[in-house]
Amino acid sequence: MSASAAPTRDAPPPAKRRRRRQVAPYVFAAAAALYLLAFTATPLFRGVDMSFTDTRLLNPTGGRYIGFDNYVSVLGGAAFWNSVATTLVYTGATVACSLVFGTAAAVLINRAFPGRTFARAVMTLPWAVPTVAVVLVFRWIYNDGTGVANQVTGALGLGQPNWLIDPRYGMLAVLIATVWKVTPFVMLVVLAALQSVPDELYEATRVDGADGLSTFKAVVLPYLMPTLRVVALLMTIWSFRRFEIIFLLTGGGADTNTIVVHVYREAFLNSDLGTAAAIGMLGLVLSLIVTVVYFVMERRAMLQEGDR
Secondary structure (H helix, E strand, C coil): CCCCCCCCCCCCCHHHHHHHHHHHHHHHHHHHHHHHHHHHHHHHHHHHHHCCECCECCECCCCCECCCHHHHHHHHCHHHHHHHHHHHHHHHHHHHHHHHHHHHHHHHHCCCCCCHHHHHHHHCHHHHCCHHHHHHHHHHHCCCCCCHHHHHHHHCCCCCCCCCCCHHHHHHHHHHHHHHHHHHHHHHHHHHHHCCCCHHHHHHHHHCCCCHHHHHHHHHHHHHHHHHHHHHHHHHHHHHHCCHHHHHHHCCCCCCCCHHHHHHHHHHHCCEHHHHHHHHHHHHHHHHHHHHHHHHHHHHHHHHHHHC
C-alpha cells in the first residue's frame, strides 16, 4: 500500500442523508421546546398552582389549598384595579411616545447630512446603556436639591417638585426615563423599514410637487404601518412586564404601582406568595387579551389592504 494513500470513509447512502435532513429540524425544535419547558412552562405551572394556596414567603412549600380565595380577594380589592389602571396608563403612554419619537428620529437620520453615521451611533446609545445606569442618571436628574430637572423648573418659575415622591409627578418621571431608554429600539427598526421604500416612489412624489409631509403620508407611512404594528405589540408586551426602571426609581410609590411591581410588593413586602401568584396570573390573562386584540386588528388590517 502506498505511503501517500489515505484511507477513505464510505459516504452514507442518499436515503440515510435524506433521513438526517428530515430529522434535523425536529431535533433543533425539541431542544428549544425543552428549554421553554424547563424555564418557562414549569415556573408558569408552579405559579398557577401556588395561586390557589395560602403560601407564605417564610414557608414557600407548605401552603394549603384554598381554592379561588386569592382571586376573590384580589378582584374585590382596590389595589389590584389601581395597578391595572396604572399599568394601562404607563403602557399606553410609553408605546405612543416611543413610536412617535422613534419614527421622527428615524425619518430625520434617514436623510443624508454630514456626520449622519456619528449621529446614528449617538442616538442608539440609550438602548445600549444598562437599565441600572439609566436609573442612576435619572435619579440624579430628579434630585430634589441639585437635580437638573428642578433647576430648570425653578428657573422657569414652575417650582421644584419631588419627582419621585409626589404622586402628581411620579408617573411623568418614570415615563420620561422609560421613553428615553426604549425609543432608540423603535428608531432602529423604523429606520430599517424606511430603507426598504423604493426610491422610485420618492421620485414620483417630487415630480408631482408633493411636499415632505404629503410624501410621508402618501408613500412612507403605508410602508411603515406593518412594521409599526409589530413594534407596537412588542413595546406593549415589554411595558406590561417592565419592572426595573419603575421599581428602582420609585419603588412603586408616587402612583406608579404597576401590576409587576404590585406582584413584587405583595410577595416580598407582605410575604404573601399565594396572593402575588394570583395577581401575576391575572396580569398574564390581561396580557393575553391585549395580544389577541392585536392579532384581530392585524388580521382586519391585512384583509383591508388585500381588498385594495
